Amino acid sequence: xxxxxxxxxxxxxxxAVASVALSLLYGVTRIVNFAHGExxxxxxxxxxxxxxxxxxxxxxxDRFSPLxxxxxxxxxxxxxxxxLLGGILEFFLFRPLRKAEVGNIAVLVVxxxxxxxxxxxxLLFNAKPQNFPLELQRRETYLFFDMTPRNFRVLILGIFVxxxxxxxxxxxxxxxxxxxxxxxxDLASVSGINSDNIILFTWISSSMLAGLAGVFQxxxxxxxxxxxxxxxxxxxxxxxxxxxxxxxxxxxxxxIIGIVVNVSVGLPFMEGHTEAKNAVALAxxxxxxxxxxQGIFGEKExxx
Amino acid sequence: xxxxxxxxxxxxxxxxxxKAVDVxxxxxxxxxxxxxxxxxxxGKTTFFDLISGFQDSDEGKVFLNKKNITxxxxxxxxxxxxxxxxxxxxxxxxxxxxENMMFSASSINNDSFIKSLxxxxxxxxxxxxxxxxSFEIMKDLNIDHMANSYARELSGGQKKLLELGRSIVNDPSxxxxxxxxxxxxxxxxxxxxxxxxxxxxxxxxxxxxxHNIEAVMKISQRVIVLAEGMVIADDIPENVRTDExxxxxxxxxxxx
Amino acid sequence: xxxxxxxxxxxxxxxxxxxxxxxxxxxxxxPILLNLLTFAGIYGLAAIGLNVHFGLTGLLNFGHAAFxxxxxxxxxxxxxxxxxxxxxxxxxxxPFFLALLIGIISAALFGxxxxxxxxxxxxxxxxxxxxxxxxxxxxxxxxxxxxTGGVYGIINFSSSLQQxxxxxxxxxxxxxxxxxxxxxIAFLSWTSIILVLLLLRRLTNSPWGRALRAVRExxxxxxxxxxxxxxxxxxSFMLGAGIAGLSGVxxxxxxxxxxxxxxxxxxxxYVWAIMxxxxxxxxxxxxxxxxxxxxxxxxxxxxxxLIFENANGQQIAGVxxxxxxxxxxxxxxxxxxxxxxxxxxxxxxxK
Numbered sequence: 001x002x003x004x005x006x007x008x009x010x011x012x013x014x015x016a017v018a019s020v021a022l023s024l025l026y027g028v029t030r031i032v033n034f035a036h037g038e039x040x041x042x043x044x045x046x047x048x049x050x051x052x053x054x055x056x057x058x059x060x061x062d063r064f065s066p067l068x069x070x071x072x073x074x075x076x077x078x079x080x081x082x083x084l085l086g087g088i089l090e091f092f093l094f095r096p097l098r099k100a101e102v103g104n105i106a107v108l109v110v111x112x113x114x115x116x117x118x119x120x121x122x123l124l125f126n127a128k129p130q131n132f133p134l135e136l137q138r139r140e141t142y143l144f145f146d147m148t149p150r151n152f153r154v155l156i157l158g159i160f161v162x163x164x165x166x167x168x169x170x171x172x173x174x175x176x177x178x179x180x181x182x183x184x185x186d187l188a189s190v191s192g193i194n195s196d197n198i199i200l201f202t203w204i205s206s207s208m209l210a211g212l213a214g215v216f217q218x219x220x221x222x223x224x225x226x227x228x229x230x231x232x233x234x235x236x237x238x239x240x241x242x243x244x245x246x247x248x249x250x251x252x253x254x255x256i257i258g259i260v261v262n263v264s265v266g267l268p269f270m271e272g273h274t275e276a277k278n279a280v281a282l283a284x285x286x287x288x289x290x291x292x293x294q295g296i297f298g299e300k301e302x303x304x
Numbered sequence: 305x306x307x308x309x310x311x312x313x314x315x316x317x318x319x320x321x322x323k324a325v326d327v328x329x330x331x332x333x334x335x336x337x338x339x340x341x342x343x344x345x346x347g348k349t350t351f352f353d354l355i356s357g358f359q360d361s362d363e364g365k366v367f368l369n370k371k372n373i374t375x376x377x378x379x380x381x382x383x384x385x386x387x388x389x390x391x392x393x394x395x396x397x398x399x400x401x402x403e404n405m406m407f408s409a410s411s412i413n414n415d416s417f418i419k420s421l422x423x424x425x426x427x428x429x430x431x432x433x434x435x436x437x438s439f440e441i442m443k444d445l446n447i448d449h450m451a452n453s454y455a456r457e458l459s460g461g462q463k464k465l466l467e468l469g470r471s472i473v474n475d476p477s478x479x480x481x482x483x484x485x486x487x488x489x490x491x492x493x494x495x496x497x498x499x500x501x502x503x504x505x506x507x508x509x510x511x512x513x514x515h516n517i518e519a520v521m522k523i524s525q526r527v528i529v530l531a532e533g534m535v536i537a538d539d540i541p542e543n544v545r546t547d548e549x550x551x552x553x554x555x556x557x558x559x560x
Numbered sequence: 561x562x563x564x565x566x567x568x569x570x571x572x573x574x575x576x577x578x579x580x581x582x583x584x585x586x587x588x589x590x591p592i593l594l595n596l597l598t599f600a601g602i603y604g605l606a607a608i609g610l611n612v613h614f615g616l617t618g619l620l621n622f623g624h625a626a627f628x629x630x631x632x633x634x635x636x637x638x639x640x641x642x643x644x645x646x647x648x649x650x651x652x653x654x655p656f657f658l659a660l661l662i663g664i665i666s667a668a669l670f671g672x673x674x675x676x677x678x679x680x681x682x683x684x685x686x687x688x689x690x691x692x693x694x695x696x697x698x699x700x701x702x703x704x705x706x707x708t709g710g711v712y713g714i715i716n717f718s719s720s721l722q723q724x725x726x727x728x729x730x731x732x733x734x735x736x737x738x739x740x741x742x743x744x745i746a747f748l749s750w751t752s753i754i755l756v757l758l759l760l761r762r763l764t765n766s767p768w769g770r771a772l773r774a775v776r777e778x779x780x781x782x783x784x785x786x787x788x789x790x791x792x793x794x795x796s797f798m799l800g801a802g803i804a805g806l807s808g809v810x811x812x813x814x815x816x817x818x819x820x821x822x823x824x825x826x827x828x829x830y831v832w833a834i835m836x837x838x839x840x841x842x843x844x845x846x847x848x849x850x851x852x853x854x855x856x857x858x859x860x861x862x863x864x865x866l867i868f869e870n871a872n873g874q875q876i877a878g879v880x881x882x883x884x885x886x887x888x889x890x891x892x893x894x895x896x897x898x899x900x901x902x903x904x905x906x907x908x909x910x911k
Binding site: 356357358377378379382383387388389390394395396397398399403406407408410412414415416417419420421423427431470471474 | 759762763766767768769770771773774776777778780781782783784785786787788789792795799
C-alpha cells in the first residue's frame with residue numbers, strides 16, 4: 001500500500017498540474033479543451049528532441065537529428081514552446097471562433113478534431129515510447145515513500161509550482177483579473193479589463209503548465225505520442241472531483257485521482273483486474289457529476 | 305367547498321444568505337385575475353419558478369386544488385392544469401408555428417413512440433383534431449397566416465402571442481404569465497391585455513407578473529405586491545395604488 | 561428526398577468519389593470498392609444512430625463505440641463461438657436473428673442505463689461522461705477474459721450468419737472473384753440502412769419526432785407544457801443506441817472476429833466525422849458522408865506513400881487519423897452543416 005501511495009503521489013502531481021492548467025483555461029474561456037493532452041505531450045516531445053544526443057534518432061522521421069542540449073535548458077525552452085502553441089491556438093483559432101460567436105458545442109468538437117490531428121502528427125514523428133536522456137537512478141526512501149531522487153525532486157517542484165500559482169492568482173493584478181473574467185466576463189469588461197488579453201494570457205500560461213506536466217510525466221514514465229490522451233480522462237476526473245472553476249480544487253482533485261488510481265490496485269475486488277485501475281477513478285468522476293457536480297470545493301454551477 | 309385554488313404557505317428560498325422569496329401565505333381563488341407587481345429583484349420570477357416546480361424551495365408548501373405540488377416536477381404540475389410562460393419567450397425556433405401549437409395540443413399519449421411507429425388510425429384522427437384546434441386559437445390570436453413559417457421568423461410580439469397560444473391550447477385551469485407585455489408595442493399590448501381578459505372571462509384563473517402598472521391596474525381584480533421577497537400588499541387595485549408601503553417600496557428602489 | 565441543389569451536388573460528389581477509386585487504383589478496384597462500400601454501410605448505420613442522438617435530440621454522445629461494442633459482444637456471445645487465448649469453444653447458442661435482437665435490445669438498455677443518470681447533464685459534461693463510460697466499458701470487457709476473450713477476442717462465429725447467405729451472392733461472387741461473405745455483410749448493412757431510414761422518416765414526422773425536436777429547441781418550455789423532457793431524451797438515446805448496436809454486430813461479422821481494440825474512441829470519432837460530413841440532422845446525410853469518408857480513408861494509403869517512402873502500417877494509420885482530425889476541424893469551422901444539413905437547423909450552443 002505504501003508503495004502504491006508513493007506512485008500515487010507521483011501520478012497525482014502530474015494530474016494536479018495538468019488539472020490546474022485545464023481548470024484555468026475552462027474557467028476563463030468556458031472551453032473544455034480536449035486537445036489539452038496534446039499540449040502536455042508537446043512538452044515532453046519537445047524536451048526529448050531538444051535534449052537527446054545528436055544523431056540518436058529519437059524521432060521517427062530519420063531526417064531529424066536531436067539537438068543535444070542541456071536537459072534543463074531544453075525543459076525551459078519546450079515549456080515556452082508549449083506556451084507559444086497555446087498562444088497560436090488562441091490567436092488564430094479560438095479567438096476568431098469566439099468573435100464569430102460560434103457555440104460551445106462546436107468549439108468542443110473542434111478541440112476533439114484538433115486533438116486527433118495533433119496526436120497523430122506526433123505519431124508520425126515519434127512512434128515508439130522513448131525516455132529522456134537521463135541516467136537511471138535507484139530508489140531511495142523519503143519519509144515513507146520509495147522513489148528515485150529525480151522523481152522526488154519532480155514532486156517537490158510540482159508542489160512548489162502549485163503554491164506559486166495559488167499566490168499568483170490571489171495576489172497579483174493579472175491573477176485577480178483572470179479570476180474576475182472567470183467569475184463574470186461582463187463585469188470584468190466594465191471594470192476596464194481587456195478580456196481578450198486575459199484570455200490570451202490564460203491560454204499561454206495554461207499551455208506552459210500543461211507542457212510542464214508533460215515533462216513531469218515523461219520524467220516519471222516515458223515519452224509517447226499519446227501520453228496526453230492516456231491521462232486526459234483522469235485529468236477531467238481530477239478537475240471535476242476538485243470542483244470545476246477552482247484552481248485549488250483542481251490541484252487537490254488531481255492529487256486524489258492520482259492516488260486513487262494507484263491505491264485502487266490494492267482493493268480486494270480489483271484482484272486480477274489491475275489493468276482496469278483507471279476505471280475506478282472514472283467511475284468516481286461519473287458519480288461526482290451525478291450527485292455533487294460542484295465537486296469538493298466548487299460552487300454550484302449549472303451542470304444540467 | 306373552499307374556493308381556494310392555489311395555496312402557498314410559508315414559502316422560502318434563499319441564495320447564499322440572500323433571501324429571495326419569503327411568502328407567509330398566498331391563496332388564489334378560482335377565476336380570479338391576479339397580478340403580482342414589485343420593484344426589480346423582488347423575487348417575482350423566483351416565486352413563479354417555485355410554484356411551477358422549476359426551482360426547489362427551502363421551506364414551505366404549495367397546494368394546487370388540494371394536491372401537494374411542493375416537490376413535484378414541472379411537467380406534472382403542468383399536467384395538473386397550471387401552465388406558465390417565461391420572461392424570455394421560449395418558442396421553438398426551428399419548428400413551424402403550427403408545429404409549436406400542435407406539440408402543445410398533443411397529449412403525452414398521442415406522442416407515444418409506439419403509436420408514432422405504428423400509425424394507428426386513432427392517432428391520425430387525433431392529429432386532425434389538434435390541428436383544427438390549433439388553427440382556431442391561431443386565428444383568435446391573429447397568427448394563423450404564419451402557420452407554416454418557422455417560429456424564429458416571427459416578430460417579438462408575435463412570439464409572445466404564440467407562446468400564449470401554446471399555453472392555452474390545452475385548456476389550462478391556471479395560467480402563470482411572466483411579463484406577457486414585456487418589450488411589446490402599445491397597440492399589441494392592448495390586444496394581449498384583451499386576450500388575457502377574455503381568457504379570464506372564459507374561466508381560466510390567471511396569475512400575472514407585470515411591470516406595466518397601468519395595464520395591471522386596468523384589468524386585475526386583485527393585485528399582490530412583492531418587495532424583497534415578501535408580500536407587502538394584497539388587495540384590489542385602487543387600494544394598492546394608494547398603499548403607503550407600496551409607494552415606499554417603489555420609491556425606495558428608485559433611490560438605489 | 562427532394563432534388564434540390566444541395567442533394568444533387570451531394571449525390572454527384574458521392575458518385576465522383578466512387579469514380580476516384582477507379583481512377584486511383586490500377587487494379588483490384590472491385591474488391592477495394594466492395595470493401596469500401598461494406599465499411600461505408602456499417603459506419604453509415606452507426607452514424608444514423610448518432611444522428612438520432614445529436615441531430616434529432618441535441619445530445620452530445622462521445623461514447624458511441626461502446627453501444628456498438630455491446631451489441632456486438634452480446635450477440636456473438638449468444639451464438640456458437642470460440643473465445644480467448646485457448647479458444648474456449650461454445651458450441652450451442654441461439655439462432656442468429658434471435659441473438660441479434662437480444663443484442664440490439666441490450667445496446668438500447670445500456671443506453672437507458674447510461675442515460676438515466678447522465679441525460680440531465682449539460683452538453684460538455686455529457687460528452688465527458690459518455691467518453692468515460694465507454695472507457696469503463698472497454699476496460700471491463702478487456703478484463704473479463706473468461707467471458708469475452710479479453711485482448712484475444714472471439715472468433716469462429718461467422719457461420720451462424722453466413723449460413724443464411726442468399727444464393728445469388730455466391731454466384732455473383734465467384735464470377736467476379738469477390739469474397740461472398742463480405743458481399744453478404746454489405747448487402748445486410750445497406751438493407752439495414754434502408755429499413756432504419758424508413759423507420760426514422762416515419763418517426764421524425766410523427767408526434768413523437770415533433771416532441772423530440774421540441775426538446776432539442778427548449779427543454780424548459782417542453783416541461784412547462786406538461787411533457788417529460790427527460791423521458792423523451794431517454795427514448796431517443798435508447799433508439800440511437802440500438803441502431804449503434806446493430807452496426808456493431810455487422811462490424812464484428814465483417815471482420816469475422818471481435819476484438820475489444822475495435823471499440824475504442826477512434827471509432828466514435830470516425831462516426832462523428834461521418835455524421836458531421838453528411839450533415840447533422842439530415843436523414844440521408846450519413847449515407848453520403850460515409851461513402852465519401854471511406855473513399856478518403858481508403859485512398860490515404862496513397863497519400864501516406866507520397867509523404868513517406870515505403871510507408872509502414874503505423875504511418876499510414878497516422879496519416880489517416882491526421883486527416884480525420886483535420887476534416888472534423890475544418891467542417892466544424894467552415895461548414896458545420898456538412899453536405900446535407902440545413903443551416904437553419906444547426907444546433908451549436910450548449911443548452
